Amino acid sequence: MDIITAILIIGFALMNSDIPQGVANRGKLHVVHGMFVGIAIVVCIYLWNCYSSVIRSGSPGGSEDGSWRPVPPILHVTELTFSEVPVRVYEPTAGSLGLRKGLVYINGGGWALDTASEVCRHIAKEAETTVVSVGYRLIPEHQYPTQKNGHLLSPCAQVLIYPVLQMADFNLPSYQQNHAVPILFCGRMAFYFLQYLNGDTSVCQDVLEGNHIPAEMRLAFKEWFSPEHLPPECRVRCHRQHVHSALITTEVYHKIKDRLDPVSPLLEDNTVIRLTPPAFILTCVYDMLRDVGILYRKWLLDLELEVTWHHMPDRWLTFPSATWAVDRTLNYVKTL
Known part of the structure; x- marks a missing residue:
C-alpha cells in the first residue's frame, strides 16, 4: 500500500464521519480520528500478532x-x-x-x-x-x-466514566445520534463486545439490529430501556423508534446468551442492584454510551440509592474536556 492510497483511505474515513457542530474542539477530533485510521492502516500492513507483541513488550x-x-x-x-x-x-x-x-x-x-x-x-x-x-x-x-x-x-463506591452497562439494545437514542461520531462507532462497539466475550463476530449485524434478544426477554426490560426516561434534549436529535424484525429467531441468542447477562447490569433485577455501593456517573452528550449511564442513574435513584451524576453537554472525552471530567471525579473522591 503506497502513501497516496493511505491518504485516500484516511480522507474517505474523515468524510464519512459525523462530528456534530456542537462538539467542542471539532478540529482536534478530526485529527485524532485521522490518526486512528492511520494506525489501522499500519495494523493492516503488518501482522497484528507481531505488531501487538512489539508494542506490549516495551514501555512507551x-x-x-x-x-x-x-x-x-x-x-x-x-x-x-x-x-x-x-x-x-x-x-x-x-x-x-x-x-x-x-x-x-x-x-x-x-x-x-x-x-x-x-x-x-x-x-x-x-x-x-x-x-x-x-x-x-x-x-x-x-x-x-x-x-x-x-x-x-467489595468497593465502598463506584466511579463510572461513560460506562458500558449492556449489550442488549444498540438502538437507544445515543447510539442512533452518535453512531458515526469518532472515535467509537456503533458497529465497532458491537464487534468489540463480541470479540472480547469470545462471541461469534459473524452475528455482529444481528446484534446491532436487536435480533439477538427474544421477544419475551425484550418485554421484560422494555420499561427500563424506554427513551422516555431520558432528558428531552437527549431525544430530539435525529432519533427514531427502532422496529425490530418479525423474523427474529433464537439461533443468535443461543450463540451469545452465556455472555449477555454478566456484562449487562441493566438486565439485572432490583435485588442485585440494591447491593451496589454509592455511584459517581459521568456521561457525555456526543458519546454513544451516554444513554446507558443516564438510565442506570435513574434506576439507582428509583431505588433510593446514592448516586452523583455529571453530564458534559458540549464535549467529547479528551483534550480540554478531560480536565473537566477528572476535576469532578477528584471532587467526588475527596468526599469519600
Missing part, C-alpha cells in the same frame, strides 16, 4: 510507570503483585494524620497501552489518595472471564 514512556515524564518527588510509584495480580501503586510521599483513602483504578481498555499513569498520578496528588492501578490480564492470551478472577473486590 520514559519512566517506570509508562509516563513520558519522571515521577515527581511528591509521589512514590511501586510495582507490586496482589495475589499474583500485577499492580502499580501511586502513593503521596507526604505523611497523613490518619488512614489515607485508597482508589483502585481499572482501565477500560480500548487502545490504552500503559497510558493511565498521568491520570493515576493526578488523582494521587490532588486527592491525596493512594491509587492502585490494576494490570489485569489481557486478550488474546487471557480470554474472558479470566479478567474477572481475582481482580474484583
Whole structure:
C-alpha cells in the first residue's frame, strides 16, 4: 500500500464521519480520528500478532510507570503483585494524620497501552489518595472471564466514566445520534463486545439490529430501556423508534446468551442492584454510551440509592474536556 492510497483511505474515513457542530474542539477530533485510521492502516500492513507483541513488550514512556515524564518527588510509584495480580501503586510521599483513602483504578481498555499513569498520578496528588492501578490480564492470551478472577473486590463506591452497562439494545437514542461520531462507532462497539466475550463476530449485524434478544426477554426490560426516561434534549436529535424484525429467531441468542447477562447490569433485577455501593456517573452528550449511564442513574435513584451524576453537554472525552471530567471525579473522591 503506497502513501497516496493511505491518504485516500484516511480522507474517505474523515468524510464519512459525523462530528456534530456542537462538539467542542471539532478540529482536534478530526485529527485524532485521522490518526486512528492511520494506525489501522499500519495494523493492516503488518501482522497484528507481531505488531501487538512489539508494542506490549516495551514501555512507551520514559519512566517506570509508562509516563513520558519522571515521577515527581511528591509521589512514590511501586510495582507490586496482589495475589499474583500485577499492580502499580501511586502513593503521596507526604505523611497523613490518619488512614489515607485508597482508589483502585481499572482501565477500560480500548487502545490504552500503559497510558493511565498521568491520570493515576493526578488523582494521587490532588486527592491525596493512594491509587492502585490494576494490570489485569489481557486478550488474546487471557480470554474472558479470566479478567474477572481475582481482580474484583467489595468497593465502598463506584466511579463510572461513560460506562458500558449492556449489550442488549444498540438502538437507544445515543447510539442512533452518535453512531458515526469518532472515535467509537456503533458497529465497532458491537464487534468489540463480541470479540472480547469470545462471541461469534459473524452475528455482529444481528446484534446491532436487536435480533439477538427474544421477544419475551425484550418485554421484560422494555420499561427500563424506554427513551422516555431520558432528558428531552437527549431525544430530539435525529432519533427514531427502532422496529425490530418479525423474523427474529433464537439461533443468535443461543450463540451469545452465556455472555449477555454478566456484562449487562441493566438486565439485572432490583435485588442485585440494591447491593451496589454509592455511584459517581459521568456521561457525555456526543458519546454513544451516554444513554446507558443516564438510565442506570435513574434506576439507582428509583431505588433510593446514592448516586452523583455529571453530564458534559458540549464535549467529547479528551483534550480540554478531560480536565473537566477528572476535576469532578477528584471532587467526588475527596468526599469519600
